[in-house]
Amino acid sequence: MRYKFLTAVFAATVALNFAGPAAATDLEVTHWWTSGGEAAAVAELAKAFDATGNHWVDGAIAGSGGTARPIMISRITGGDPMGATQFNHGRQAEELVQAGLMRDLTDVATKGKWTEVVRPKSLLDSCTIGGKIYCVPVNIHSWQWLWLSNAAFEKAGVPVPKNWNEYVAAAPALEKAGIVPLAVGGQAWQASGAFDVLLAAVGGTDTFLKVYKDKDAKFAAGPEVAKVFKAADDARKMAKNTNVQDWNQATNMVITGKAGGQIMGDWAQGEFQVAGKTAGKDYTCLPGLGLNEVIATGGDAFYFPLLKDADKAKAQEVLAETLLDPKTQVAFNLKKGSLPVRGDVDLNAANDCMKKGLAILAKGAVIPWTDQLLSQDSQKQKEDLFSEFFAKPDMSLEDAQKRFADIIASAD
Amino acid sequence: MSKSERPSQLFRNLNAKVASIPMILTAMVVFVGGTAWTVLYSFTNSKLLPRLNFVGLEQYYRLWATPRWLISIENLLIYGVISLVFSLVIGFLLAALLDQKIRFEDTFRTIFLYPFALSFIVTGLVWQWLLNPDFGVQGVVRSLGWTSFDFNPLYNSSIVIYGISIAALWQGTGLIMCLMLAGLRGIDEDIWKAARVDGIPMWKTYLFIIIPMMRPVFITTLVIIASGIVKVYDLVVAQTSGGPGIASEVPAKYVYDYMFFAQNLGQGFAASTMMLLSVMIVIVPWAYLEFGGRKRV
Structure with missing residues (x-):
């Protein structure tokens, strides 16, 4: 009797196992979204993908893109590819695509009419190599933001600045109040990113494009760019007492009012949100440092390595569709603090800062970002220089500019 | 004599030869083959994936024009001299002191050797905290009342490499001490007695009799220390990750960063070839003197 009962239970569990998730395929997705706000955002993607009956196996790699990318690349080139992986769209995965290791998504893209829904168009261009589409852009991340702590300026007794110049002028008052005027973390990409933002804001869109797109070394050594180096020198002086490494630690200094502000991409917004801060009340954001309101169309995209397993390949297609689904786009980007890649989604829930970003995007004031313009090699040299x-x-401005021009001259 | 009485050299000790085939293959394919492959590709413009597209010495020109590489070399030299001199001197002194038939020798030996049981990553993290201006040595001394006390090597570009060397010495001298102690114990008791009979002071005995007799031990130690110097990487990553700025970069880190972060294999291979070359410059003359000379005698 007892025996029979056990067998029955056993049989039932087995049957359930087979009946339940018959179509479920595990797909490992690697990414470097590990800070509080980022993890909340990636959970939205996982939820949406699980809802399609498949299973998202999270492969988060801590330590920012610089640490994560070599691991991802060596897994793909080493013959142990994951189901899908994050990269910044642009040139990071260029060679992997050329070597035929990545999956062509053109069919899925035609079916989903990506060319019509994805906006701005340059995003999809960055995913296109040789007329074929290889990645799904999921968000627009722009670097051009200055995050200011309202509390810090109140403590220092100066009004919250409206642009970079006012901010520089307010720095001595902040310092007197024991506040670090500008937080710049020790990781090399933060210093180099801050400079690129200054280049687009202080120098203007044309200057930015002439340097990074046309790679005009003579221009990079000229007086226009010298002005930018002057601003970078201000930033260097304002940032000298930041003793933190990671960007989110630096953002945390702004959140807690220990630092006056930070030049950081809009991913910092996720941190403000997790900390329960309100845009406009607790913190202020200035796109383009308040000088040149543009948005760079860098961002994150998912690439799909070529897999042999037919089930997994099918799941890849489902994931690609899910990522661009309007609902997923809204849920993900609200948590992430980034802008959606579709123009046709409803973002009423967006906060002040995101609305500012959306307005700039609607105006079409966009520039390509360095990830799209420069190779990783040139980026790394730039990072070494600016860190x-x-x-x-005591590094002189002339020296720095000369070396910068050299990098531009040899850039590819 | 017939041939069967004297087997061919090739088949003598056959078992041992068969057993060493895997190691010979590993050495040939992995070490020699891998090295040759790296050197070959250092003359190409390989980016993320290796490609045989030769560009001559371009990668090397670029390498020697890169400030970060020059700083790395300079740091390696400073770090090398410091760890060579100090680990030999401190290691020998500790060994000589332990050799005075003191009480609790085992205990002291264990204490001195213990840091060696830690990896460089752990050592680096420990010393990162010890040298942190707010929580480490400086913070403690300041909280005792010396508020102007300044000891902040890791956040000061000009002395950061010394901060790293401190951690390396703390970790490494214990092993050197043990090697030296073994060498000292190998010296015949009678030599000490003879020196004492002749009335030679102790320091002179050490300097002119014992140390020359310990030559093989010193050479072993030297090789161990030197190989540790060239490959230093994890200690820097754990302690400063090359910072502040690029002030504590080392060549091994340059190789890794350019191969994987910058996706420029050619540049990374060129840098690693230079590292190999620098090791050869040290090793080859030494090996020649050590092994080549003796055969002629």
């Missing part, structure tokens, strides 16, 4: 520049107060 040295920010850490070494």
